[in-house]
Amino acid sequence: xxxxxxxxxxxxxxxxxxxxxxxxxxxxxxxxxxxxxxxxxxxxxxxxxxxxxxxxxxxxxxxxxxxxxxxxxxxxxxxxxxxxxxxxxxxxxxxxxxxxxxxxxxxxxxxxxxxxxxxxxxxxxxxxxxxxxxxxxxxxxxxxxxxxxxxxxxxxxxxxxxxxxxxxxxxxxxxxxxxxxxxxxxxxxxxxxxxxxxxxxxxxxxxxxxxxxxxxxxxxxxxxxxxxxxxxxxxxxxxxxxxxxxxxxxxxxxxxxxxxxxxxxxxxxxxxxxxxxxxxxxxxxxxxxxxxxxxxxxxxxxxxxxxxxxxxxxxxxxxxxxxxxxxxxxxxxxxxxxxxxxxxxxxxxxxxxxxxxxxxxxxxxxxxxxxxxxxxxxxxxxxxxxxxxxxxxxxxxxxxxxxxxxxxxxxxxxxxx
Amino acid sequence: xxxxxxxxxxxxxxxxxxxxxxxxxxxxxxxxxxxxxxxxxxxxxxxxxxxxxxxxxxxxxxxxxxxxxxxxxxxxxxxxxxxxxxxxxxxxxxxxxxxxxxxxxxxxxxxxx
Numbered sequence: 001x002x003x004x005x006x007x008x009x010x011x012x013x014x015x016x017x018x019x020x021x022x023x024x025x026x027x028x029x030x031x032x033x034x035x036x037x038x039x040x041x042x043x044x045x046x047x048x049x050x051x052x053x054x055x056x057x058x059x060x061x062x063x064x065x066x067x068x069x070x071x072x073x074x075x076x077x078x079x080x081x082x083x084x085x086x087x088x089x090x091x092x093x094x095x096x097x098x099x100x101x102x103x104x105x106x107x108x109x110x111x112x113x114x115x116x117x118x119x120x121x122x123x124x125x126x127x128x129x130x131x132x133x134x135x136x137x138x139x140x141x142x143x144x145x146x147x148x149x150x151x152x153x154x155x156x157x158x159x160x161x162x163x164x165x166x167x168x169x170x171x172x173x174x175x176x177x178x179x180x181x182x183x184x185x186x187x188x189x190x191x192x193x194x195x196x197x198x199x200x201x202x203x204x205x206x207x208x209x210x211x212x213x214x215x216x217x218x219x220x221x222x223x224x225x226x227x228x229x230x231x232x233x234x235x236x237x238x239x240x241x242x243x244x245x246x247x248x249x250x251x252x253x254x255x256x257x258x259x260x261x262x263x264x265x266x267x268x269x270x271x272x273x274x275x276x277x278x279x280x281x282x283x284x285x286x287x288x289x290x291x292x293x294x295x296x297x298x299x300x301x302x303x304x305x306x307x308x309x310x311x312x313x314x315x316x317x318x319x320x321x322x323x324x325x326x327x328x329x330x331x332x333x334x335x336x337x338x339x340x341x342x343x344x345x346x347x348x349x350x351x352x353x354x355x356x357x358x359x360x361x362x363x364x365x366x367x368x369x370x371x372x373x374x375x376x377x378x379x380x381x382x383x384x385x386x387x388x389x390x391x392x393x394x395x396x397x398x399x400x401x402x403x404x405x406x407x408x409x410x411x412x413x414x415x416x417x
Numbered sequence: 418x419x420x421x422x423x424x425x426x427x428x429x430x431x432x433x434x435x436x437x438x439x440x441x442x443x444x445x446x447x448x449x450x451x452x453x454x455x456x457x458x459x460x461x462x463x464x465x466x467x468x469x470x471x472x473x474x475x476x477x478x479x480x481x482x483x484x485x486x487x488x489x490x491x492x493x494x495x496x497x498x499x500x501x502x503x504x505x506x507x508x509x510x511x512x513x514x515x516x517x518x519x520x521x522x523x524x525x526x527x528x529x530x
Binding site: 247254255257303305308404 | 418419436437457458459461462463464465466468471473489492494
């Protein structure tokens with residue numbers, strides 16, 4: 001792998017940028033791998049990278065139905081934070097945030113991690129009590145999160161309307177300064193490049209159509225549209241299609257696939273310095289380095305694989321944005337899209353072994369999987385390599401829906417998150 | 418936004434009037450206090466989440482207020498039929514059908530290069 005540096009940029013500038021070459025190789029699939037990971041998003045590519053880097057397992061293939069990063073990795077609103085309520089959540093999201101902080105250096109690829117701060121608006125006494133509980137839990141656990149008065153919130157994010165007469169008055173905010181954004185495509189590309197460099201095969205346009213098992217029930221490989229590919233271990237990291245794949249192994253999982261929409265505005269000059277979220281009125285907004293406002297809406301109420309959602313959902317979000325930031329009322333929206341997220345009943349992810357030997361599941365990240373990408377990938381690699389979960393992901397098991405030990409972030413945040 | 422035919426009002430109305438109620442035809446065990454943890458998990462948490470035909474409940478919350486069931490294709494979001502609560506699952510030729518002209522990213526953009 002050619003190292004990317006300021007000298008490489010200078011050298012290529014002199015050569016007319018003709019020497020860069022492809023980021024990753026596109027080999028023909030081998031008949032047999034040690035590990036096959038289904039799903040070429042950030043989580044799957046990252047898991048392959050950490051398998052090679054930290055566990056010495058390089059006979060790995062990542063199978064992607066479309067093109068890498070073309071699913072939810074390329075469809076999210078790129079928000080990164082770790083201020084969750086429960087220890088199981090804080091463990092994995094904080095592990096992830098710590099990896100984000102050094103990810104560009106680790107991958108030698110600029111993922112444009114920008115710790116610009118994530119501010120969550122409080123609109124009523126319930127929000128205030130809930131956020132302060134989160135702040136106290138976070139700080140006791142060593143995670144930064146602080147309470148801001150409305151005036152401090154306005155100082156941190158000047159476009160915010162804090163008038164008492166506003167449609168959605170603000171009585172404070174919770175701020176995680178280390179939270180922020182990253183470039184989502186670069187995360188997929190960076191992991192793909194680094195994994196490919198360590199010998200991982202990245203196979204695009206390869207849709208898994210079946211999971212084969214031997215007479216003992218152990219996995220032996222996958223059927224794909226490019227033929228059978230043998231595997232000793234299989235990791236599923238396929239977001240909205242996780243339950244479809246698990247059904248190929250005759251396992252029912254507590255997941256529901258729903259459309260989640262996002263949209264971006266026309267590009268404007270830099271005006272919005274942080275990420276603002278309002279759970280109560282359901283709006284998420286930040287400004288990308290290109291100048292577009294990146295806006296996240298809610299999920300539709302029904303199960304779907306259509307990658308589109310209802311117009312009323314994004315209208316509702318834009319209503320809220322226009323009330324919170326009156327100066328944006330005449331901004332035009334440029335693009336809108338949907339992704340399919342897999343949601344669990346407790347709104348916490350599932351990462352663990354399955355009833356099928358050799359089959360591992362990383363799913364249920366729902367509406368908030370991007371921020372978890374490095375941490376999830378890192379711990380999923382550990383799970384696949386060792387056959388048992390890492391301490392930091394020990395609570396995210398599939399069994400918790402039987403034992404009742406739920407991680408109820410749904411109730412804690414009062415919305416999908 | 419979906420257009421949904423309410424079998425009680427006998428009219429197609431916008432999705433805004435309706436609330437989705439999750440999977441249909443799930444019977445609560447009558448001996449709920451006695452069933453095992455596995456049986457409770459299967460009843461309460463596990464769902465098929467099909468890519469294809471789903472049988473689901475809807476409630477016409479801003480209309481007649483009544484629950485009814487629907488068969489919908491989760492790839493095209495097209496309703497195949499709706500029917501009143503308590504009626505048996507309609508026979509839709511059993512096999513899940515998905516429509517061909519769906520705007521998935523593969524259909525729009527073609528294969529990755």
